[in-house]
Amino acid sequence: MSTYDFIGDIHGCFDEICTWFDKAGYKNKDNMYFHPDGRIPVFIGDLTDRGPHSVEVITLVTKMVENQLAHYVPGNHCNKLYRYLQGRNIVVSGGLETTIAELQNLSPNTYDDIRRSFINLYDSAPLYLRLDNSQVIAAHAGITEGLIGKTGKKVQTFVLYGDITGEKHEDGMPVRRDWASEYYGSPLIVYGHTPVREPRKVNNTINIDTGCVFGGQLTGLHYPEMTYTKVPSNMPFVVEKFR
Numbered sequence: 001m002s003t004y005d006f007i008g009d010i011h012g013c014f015d016e017i018c019t020w021f022d023k024a025g026y027k028n029k030d031n032m033y034f035h036p037d038g039r040i041p042v043f044i045g046d047l048t049d050r051g052p053h054s055v056e057v058i059t060l061v062t063k064m065v066e067n068q069l070a071h072y073v074p075g076n077h078c079n080k081l082y083r084y085l086q087g088r089n090i091v092v093s094g095g096l097e098t099t100i101a102e103l104q105n106l107s108p109n110t111y112d113d114i115r116r117s118f119i120n121l122y123d124s125a126p127l128y129l130r131l132d133n134s135q136v137i138a139a140h141a142g143i144t145e146g147l148i149g150k151t152g153k154k155v156q157t158f159v160l161y162g163d164i165t166g167e168k169h170e171d172g173m174p175v176r177r178d179w180a181s182e183y184y185g186s187p188l189i190v191y192g193h194t195p196v197r198e199p200r201k202v203n204n205t206i207n208i209d210t211g212c213v214f215g216g217q218l219t220g221l222h223y224p225e226m227t228y229t230k231v232p233s234n235m236p237f238v239v240e241k242f243r
């Protein structure tokens with residue numbers, strides 16, 4: 001059977017993801033990480049923005065997925081970067097400005113390579129992944145039991161943004177319903193998107209976004225062992241970003 005390591009919300013924290021792979025027993029070869037036991041990393045979205053090395057994270061993840069060493073599902077930040085790289089008219093905010101600044105420092109050839117490989121990564125990615133005979137599902141912001149097996153706009157909005165109401169908090173952050181507290185499905189849902197101090201296990205769901213880019217830690221979930229490898233962040237701690 002396959003064994004998986006779920007990793008979310010790297011947000012440009014390249015040093016931390018490299019440390020994470022080292023700590024979890026992976027080996028680096030040709031700038032990719034392999035596990036001697038054949039474990040498969042599953043990146044659950046939001047590779048870029050706010051952190052210092054988004055381009056390096058894109059390069060690592062696209063290369064590993066292209067070489068079938070890892071799986072990937074997109075997050076909302078990935079979706080926005082994808083639209084930016086396609087030349088669509090978007091508002092540059094929410095941390096995308098740091099990724100664009102990195103991209104603007106690249107040579108035209110390197111920029112083209114990164115652009116092409118990221119667009120290909122996104123185009124090839126499923127909105128969510130069903131693994132281990134559908135006993136575990138990876139979705140960036142989660143998924144409800146009723147949406148499992150479906151595709152389309154409603155699924156896309158949910159897996160990228162979560163259960164949003166359309167309203168905003170005073171700080172401008174979208175209001176998100178706590179779908180996990182009402183999830184009674186049997187597949188385990190592994191997700192991220194909303195930073196928490198420690199992995200949050202509710203019903204059969206686990207939020208593993210421990211806010212690396214906000215000074216928390218980078219958490220990876222080992223499946224089926226249900227253990228964690230955690231790496232402390234190099235970023236300053238921003239308490240108000242954690243729920």
Ligand SMILES: [Mn+2]
Pocket residue numbers: 046075076077140160192193194
């Ligand atoms: Mn997100």
